[in-house]
Amino acid sequence: MKKMNVESFNLDHTKVAAPFVRLAGTKVGNSGDVILKYDIRFKQPNKEHMEMPGLHSLEHLMAENIRNHTDQVVDLSPMGCQTGFYLSVINHDNFEEILEILEKTLQDVLQATEVPACNEVQCGWAASHSLEGAKEIASDMLAKKDEWRQIYKEEA
Numbered sequence: 001m002k003k004m005n006v007e008s009f010n011l012d013h014t015k016v017a018a019p020f021v022r023l024a025g026t027k028v029g030n031s032g033d034v035i036l037k038y039d040i041r042f043k044q045p046n047k048e049h050m051e052m053p054g055l056h057s058l059e060h061l062m063a064e065n066i067r068n069h070t071d072q073v074v075d076l077s078p079m080g081c082q083t084g085f086y087l088s089v090i091n092h093d094n095f096e097e098i099l100e101i102l103e104k105t106l107q108d109v110l111q112a113t114e115v116p117a118c119n120e121v122q123c124g125w126a127a128s129h130s131l132e133g134a135k136e137i138a139s140d141m142l143a144k145k146d147e148w149r150q151i152y153k154e155e156a
Contacts, residue, residue, distance in 0.1 A: 007024050007025045007037075008024065008039065008079075011039075013045035013046060014045075014046070015152050015153060016041065016044075016045060016151055016152060016153070017044070017147070017150060017151070017152060017153040017154075018041040018042065018043055018044040018045065018083065018084070019041055019042055019043075019140075019141050019144050019147055019148060020039075020041050020147065020148055020149070020150060020151045021038055021039070021040050021041070021095075021098065021099060021102065021148045021149070022038065022039045022041075022151050023036060023037075023038055023039075023095065024037045024038060024039040024086065025037045033090055033091055034090070034091055034093065035074060035088055035089070035090055036088070036089050036090075036092065036093055037086055037087070037088045038086065038087040038088075038089070038098060039084060039086060040084050040085045040086070040087055040102065041083055041084040042083060042084050042085070042137060042140070042141050043082070043083040043084065044083070045081065045083050048083075049081065049082035049083055050082045050083070050133075050137055051082075051130075051133060052082070052128055053128050053129055053130035053133050054130045054132075054133020054134050054136060054137050055078055055082055055133075055134075055137070056078075056125070056128050056129055056130075057115045057118070057129045057130050057131055057133060057134035058078075058109065058133075058134040058137050058138065059076070059077075059078050059085070060115050060116050060117055060118065060123070060129070061108065061109045061112055061115060061116065061134055061138075062076055062085070062105050062106075062109065063076045064116040064117070065105050065108035065109070065112075066087075066101060066102075066105040068108070069101045069104050069105060070089070070092065070097075070101050072089045072090050072091060072092040073087070073088070073089055074088040074089060074090050075087075075088045076088075087102075099145075099148060099149075102148075103142065103145060106138040106141055106142050107142070109134055109135060109138035110135055110138055110139060110142075112131060112134075112135070113131075114131065115129050115131050115134070
């Protein structure tokens with residue numbers, strides 16, 4: 001296949017085994033700051049996906065709560081394919097700490113009683129949310145946290 005400009009387009013989605021967390025790229029700024037982008041894959045590509053109301057609420061909950069665990073978050077963005085999120089952090093290259101931060105953030109989701117910024121003033125599609133859907137996705141991901149480090153399927 002032709003090499004693409006977008007890193008994830010070069011990933012063979014038929015060989016990965018979700019859920020997983022992987023370093024998807026790094027960029028070094030002119031002053032030496034390093035931005036690291038992590039692929040946090042919740043669902044198996046082309047086999048399953050997160051339903052939008054739950055994904056949308058999970059995005060709000062994670063984006064708000066992850067910042068309680070680190071001040072190095074640049075962005076947390078859902079993937080258009082609805083199988084995961086990208087987490088970008090600055091000057092934070094400790095993979096084990098990233099996994100701990102993710103676990104704490106997903107635990108926060110399970111404890112949530114409401115979705116932050118779930119209104120027409122603060123959200124562009126406030127009608128599309130599901131706290132229960134977000135909790136189900138978070139619970140499923142946490143139940144498989146021992147698999148987060150394995151990106152590829154075992155060869156038969």
